[in-house]
Amino acid sequence: MQDIFISPLETGMVSWMEAFAKAKISATVQVSPTKIQKNAFVIFWLHMNEDRQEWLTNAIQLIQKKYVNAKIVVLANAPNQAEAFHAMSMGVVAYSHAYSPAFVLTEIKTVISHGGVWLGQDLLKRIIEVSTSLAGNQAEQVNQHLKSLTKREKEVAVEAAKGLSNKEIARILKITERTVKAHLSSTFERLGAKDRLHLALMLNKKPT
Numbered sequence: 096m097q098d099i100f101i102s103p104l105e106t107g108m109v110s111w112m113e114a115f116a117k118a119k120i121s122a123t124v125q126v127s128p129t130k131i132q133k134n135a136f137v138i139f140w141l142h143m144n145e146d147r148q149e150w151l152t153n154a155i156q157l158i159q160k161k162y163v164n165a166k167i168v169v170l171a172n173a174p175n176q177a178e179a180f181h182a183m184s185m186g187v188v189a190y191s192h193a194y195s196p197a198f199v200l201t202e203i204k205t206v207i208s209h210g211g212v213w214l215g216q217d218l219l220k221r222i223i224e225v226s227t228s229l230a231g232n233q234a235e236q237v238n239q240h241l242k243s244l245t246k247r248e249k250e251v252a253v254e255a256a257k258g259l260s261n262k263e264i265a266r267i268l269k270i271t272e273r274t275v276k277a278h279l280s281s282t283f284e285r286l287g288a289k290d291r292l293h294l295a296l297m298l299n300k301k302p303t
Contacts, residue, residue: 096136096137096138096166096204096208097117097119097136097137097138098115098117098118098119098137098138098140098204099118099119099120099121099137099138099139099140100118100119100120100121100140100142100170101121101122101123101124101139101140101141101142101154102120102121102122102140102142103122103142103144104120104142105120105122106120107120108193108194110194110195110196110197110200111140111197111200113197114197114198114200114201114204115200115201115204118140124139124154124157124158124161125157136164136165136166137162137164137165137166138165138166138167138168138204138207139158139162139165139166139167139168140168140170141154141155141167141168141169141170142170142172142193143169143170143171143172143178143193144172151169151178151181151182152181152185155167155182155185155186155187156185159185159186166188166189166207167186167187167188167189168187168188168189168190168191168203168207168213169182169187169189169190169191170191170192170193170195171190171191171192171193172192172193172194174190174191174192174215176217176218176221178190179214179215179218180218183212183214188207188211188212188213189203189206189207189212189213189214190213190214190215190218191203191213191215192215206289206290209289209290210289211289211290211292211293212289212290212292213290214292216258216260219258219291219292219295220257220258222292223256223257223258223292223295223296223299233300234300237297237298237299237300240286240297240298241253241298243285243286244282244285244286245281247268247270247278248278248281248282248285250268251264251268251275251278251279251282252278252279252282252286252294252298253298254267254268255279255282255291255294255295256294256295256297256298256299257295258291258295261275261276261279279291279294282294
């Protein structure tokens with residue numbers, strides 16, 4: 096996938112280029128055709144300042160009209176839930192902080208490339224809470240999913256389904272973040288989960 100950052104910053108942020116050395120930077124959504132490879136699947140990373148609310152809506156609509164196969168990520172200087180929900184309702188597949196480190200950006204790309212969505216932790220927890228209260232699974236369904244996991248994968252998956260970060264899970268289980276990430280990758284593959292939200296929807300039970 097080709098990465099194009101739409102930002103008023105001429106050279107972008109250091110973390111963007113660390114993550115994607117071949118990424119293009121453009122000041123507007125009207126990207127020059129020479130910057131987009133023919134038939135390429137494109138990820139547009141929209142850099143949001145606090146005063147660009149109307150611009151965000153227009154930019155998303157223009158991308159969706161002009162680049163049918165594109166995926167859209169919003170990078171906000173000051174993330175907030177209302178903006179995130181609005182962006183997601185319009186078809187954005189990821190919402191994160193504009194100052195996210197390079198490794199987070201690469202994880203975002205991996206998740207959305209496999210059909211998943213990426214949300215900030217606070218928003219993820221909120222959606223999990225609402226989804227569980229409205230449409231949690233029967234205990235038998237959850238137990239069936241957990242049976243296919245190893246003991247450690249199960250422990251990690253249960254905590255991830257609460258919306259906890261890798262760092263929080265590592266602290267609770269007294270393992271490294273790298274180990275948490277490895278167990279989650281294996282769990283996603285075993286259960287066919289696309290992302291952490293999908294995993295939570297699979298493992299959270301209906302309230303009794």
